[in-house]
Amino acid sequence: MKRAFKQRVTSALAERAAQGLTRKLVPLARQSGAQFVHQGQTYLHFSSNDYLGLATDPALITAWQEGLSRYGCGSGASPLVTGFHQTHQTLETLLCEWLGYERAILFNSGFSANQAVLFTLLQQDDLLLQDRLNHASLMEAGMLSAATMKRFRHNDAAHLSALLSADQTNMVVTEGVFSMDGDCAPLVALSDCVRHRAVFMVDDAHGIGVLGPDGSGSCAAVGIHPDLLVVTFGKAFGLSGAAVLCDRDVGDYLTQFARHHVYSTAIPPAQAYALSRAIEMIQREQWRRDKLQLLQGIYQERLGHVATALSQTPIQPLIIGSSERTLRVATALREQGIWVSAIRPPTVPQGTARLRVTLTAGHSEAQVRQLAMTLRQVMERHGES
Ligand SMILES: Cc1ncc(COP(=O)(O)O)c(C=O)c1O
Structure with missing residues (x-):
């Protein structure tokens, strides 16, 4: 039995390697602003979700340190035991x-x-309808949930409307900004389509902090209010964790019954303290969003002709197609000291492997120009433009 188990593991690894899809952990020695050090070499970093540059911001580091001094390291328990602090x-x-x-x-x-x-x-007996490009966490949860799950065509409210059921409780889930394409969901159309017909949930992992007034996200940007809003803290907040925003009853229900909440140690109180500081910085420091706009303009001006889709967000995908060619371009960029992740199936659909370029407020204009110039040269050299 043990041998069969080992074989299962090794053959899955071998299959992944044969497909050229093996991924590697890359231990960073240090990071600061838009750069990191790996195996003694400094790279210019265009592969992080730290959109506002808060992850290494001195004021946020100080806030977390202050939190540690005041409240200690860990929360000590799950929220309903004694892990929930002020x-x-x-x-x-x-x-x-x-x-x-x-x-x-x-x-x-x-x-x-x-x-x-x-x-x-x-x-x-519920029906769950998800945009077909939703994040793996949503897709996997939907498949494992008690409901029947169907996918609607990407950003297609008419298709969604046709799939809604008159006899079941419907839940509709979309991302606000799609993580691998950087495009925005048509939230007004989706919200109109589900009104009185479905519970509507938006995962705004990549919109919160970046879009909307005071960085309040994709929904506020277009004036809609979904029943459930998920925001994550590992991207624009520069930290980690997440929150589900909802009404009082659903909040009480999740507090009682959501097993990931009930049976998991609460985030450290110092982290919660730092997150409150991050909210303040996101709200007040509009210059970070203005800087992103500026950098997006520079990037698109220089690379618009090779980009397959121009997004209005810091996520600027460059779809190359085959995994091998995408890896080749990513490797050539690394040789020039620029780190951009090659994103391959199963993270993205077959035949759409891409470089996922992300811009952050921590980049300078000169660094974005350097990326654009190097990327153009590398693409030309590899016959990709
Ligand atoms: C759209 C979306 N939702 C959820 C998550 C998961 O968030 P976390 O990294 O906090 O687990 C991600 C992460 O990349 C994401 O892109």
Whole structure:
């Protein structure tokens, strides 16, 4: 039996390697601003979700240090035992006031928040409708949930409308900004389509902090208010964790029944303290979003002709197609000291392997120009432009 188990593992690894899809962990020695050091070499970093440059911001580092001095390292327990501190409560209140909801329930990650919502709120006869490009955490949760899951065509409200069921409880889930394409969901059309017909949930992992007034995200940017809003803290907030925003009843229900909440150690109180500081910085420091706009303009001006899709967000994908060719271009960029991740199936659909370029407020104009110039040269050399 043990041999069969080992064989299962080794053959899955061999198959992945044969497809050229093996991924590697890359230990970073140090990171600061838009650069990191790996194996003694400094790279210019265009592969992070730290869109506002907060992850290494001295003010946020100080806030976390202050939190550690005041509240210690770990929360010590799950929220319903003794892991919920006043710093968590303050963070929840700030999120509710900022985003306009009655309740905010904290989770250790966006992955667990998404799983918790779909596992806890859906029942056997329900119909779950998801945009076909939704994140793996949503897709996997939907498949494992008690409900029947169907996918609607990407950003297609008419297709969604045709799939809604008149006899079942429907839940509709979309991302606000799609993580691998950087495009925005047609939230107004989707929201109109689901009105009185479905519970509507938006995962705004990549929109919060970046879009909308004071960085309040994709929904606020277009004036809609979904029933459930998921925001994650590992991207524009520069930290980690997540929250589900909802009304009082759903909040109480998740607090009681969401197993990822009930049976998991709460995020450290110092982290909650730092997250509250991050919210303040996101709201007040509009210059970070202005800088992103400026950098997006520079990038698109120089690379518009090779880009397959121009997005209005910091995520600027360059779809190459085959995994091998994408890896080749990414490797050539690394040789020039520029780190851009090659994103391959199964993260993206077959035949759409891409470089996922991400811009952050921590980049300088000169660094974006350097990226554009090097990328053009490398693409030309590899016959990709
Ligand atoms: C759209 C989306 N939702 C959820 C997640 C998961 O969030 P976390 O990294 O906090 O687990 C991600 C992560 O990349 C994401 O892109």
